[in-house]
Amino acid sequence: MSHGPRSGLAAVSSALLAMSRHLEVRDVLKTIVASARELLDAEYAALGVPDDHGGFAQFVVDGVSDEQWKAIGPLPRQHGILAAMLHEAKAERLADVRKDPRFEGWPSAHPDLVDFLGLPIRDGDEVIGALFLANKRCPKPEGGCGFTGEDEELLSILAQHAAIALTNARLYERSRELTIAEERSRLAHELHDAVSQKLFSLRLTAQAAAALVDRDPGRAKGELQQVATLAAEAADELRAAVVELRPAGLDEDGLVATLRTQVHVLDRAHTARVTFTSCGVRALPAAQEEAMLRVAQEALHNALRHSGAERVEVTLERRDGTAALRVTDDGSGFEPATIRRAGRHLGLVSMRDRASGVGGRLTVESAPGKGTTIEMEVPGG
Numbered sequence: 001m002s003h004g005p006r007s008g009l010a011a012v013s014s015a016l017l018a019m020s021r022h023l024e025v026r027d028v029l030k031t032i033v034a035s036a037r038e039l040l041d042a043e044y045a046a047l048g049v050p051d052d053h054g055g056f057a058q059f060v061v062d063g064v065s066d067e068q069w070k071a072i073g074p075l076p077r078q079h080g081i082l083a084a085m086l087h088e089a090k091a092e093r094l095a096d097v098r099k100d101p102r103f104e105g106w107p108s109a110h111p112d113l114v115d116f117l118g119l120p121i122r123d124g125d126e127v128i129g130a131l132f133l134a135n136k137r138c139p140k141p142e143g144g145c146g147f148t149g150e151d152e153e154l155l156s157i158l159a160q161h162a163a164i165a166l167t168n169a170r171l172y173e174r175s176r177e178l179t180i181a182e183e184r185s186r187l188a189h190e191l192h193d194a195v196s197q198k199l200f201s202l203r204l205t206a207q208a209a210a211a212l213v214d215r216d217p218g219r220a221k222g223e224l225q226q227v228a229t230l231a232a233e234a235a236d237e238l239r240a241a242v243v244e245l246r247p248a249g250l251d252e253d254g255l256v257a258t259l260r261t262q263v264h265v266l267d268r269a270h271t272a273r274v275t276f277t278s279c280g281v282r283a284l285p286a287a288q289e290e291a292m293l294r295v296a297q298e299a300l301h302n303a304l305r306h307s308g309a310e311r312v313e314v315t316l317e318r319r320d321g322t323a324a325l326r327v328t329d330d331g332s333g334f335e336p337a338t339i340r341r342a343g344r345h346l347g348l349v350s351m352r353d354r355a356s357g358v359g360g361r362l363t364v365e366s367a368p369g370k371g372t373t374i375e376m377e378v379p380g381g
Helices: 005-020 025-040 066-072 080-086 150-214 218-242 248-269 286-305 334-346 350-357
Strands: 044-050 056-062 093-094 116-123 126-136 273-279 311-319 322-329 361-366 372-379
Touching: 005 150, 025 044, 025 056, 025 126, 025 150, 080 093, 080 116, 116 150, 126 150, 150 218, 248 273, 248 286, 248 311, 286 311, 286 322, 286 350, 286 372, 350 361, 350 372
Parallel strands: 273 311
Antiparallel strands: 044 056, 044 126, 093 116, 116 126, 311 322, 322 372, 361 372
């Protein structure tokens, strides 16, 4: 075994802690694969989550560059050694995977794999994935496998915890989907009850006014006044429904605590490091706090979903009679000359509208390859 008992235990502990930091399935898969490769000092590692059609719903690799992965081509099917791990649900440890009778070849751009260690990931009786390593970095015995029985035991421990982490991530994503669906359903129901009846009445009244314009202008005028009243009431009902979407945590905990909590969740859910610092900001009017929160959420979404950033920093500070929010990432950035097109795509227009709507201002600094900084200032703080 390439690790002594103490270093092996420490490596397993580090791997399990890394897995527990993430909530999204893709991030969990990537962490499992990277942890397994580091733990057993292998050149390559991969994890496949099977679908119901003979392929893989997800397949994550570590040790292969993006260019190599693109050149390899489509995801593998469930055949050969992969199929054996999935369907026979047992470990596979081979001195040379290419000499196994089940080996069916690979694309020309695929790296050469020699010694091989693979394990199914199981949730009870269900096989939910196949985890394998190849090309152990160590001297190989003549005709033997670099991976040892002790390596297999370590990987088995990792696979058991990987099953827990993957199941928890799936449950988290399912719970989030249900929460979103329930909120949409609730809002749709409330909008229907609160607004649709008003709009129906408004339509009928407008039709009545149109019919009276020529033969009874006086009555038509009264109907049009009623149209204006109904339209105002419908707008009030719609505004009330939207205001109800204000995050509960913002009312209960304030902007600083709400931002800190959301950043903590995002840091756990994404591979990028997301941090939050605050200095000297007092409570702000409700409208300003909500606007700053929405701008922060939009900027974080852009940084984590579109920029490829490895680090995102959120700061909130008091500065010369203003409260300043700043979201900075080290991602791909964009060309300021294309700000009009990028502004619409990245939600910068809505962010500027939110800032100006509460008496503040929004500034954006970005350049290709140099990240992006979005800053919002409002009076007070």
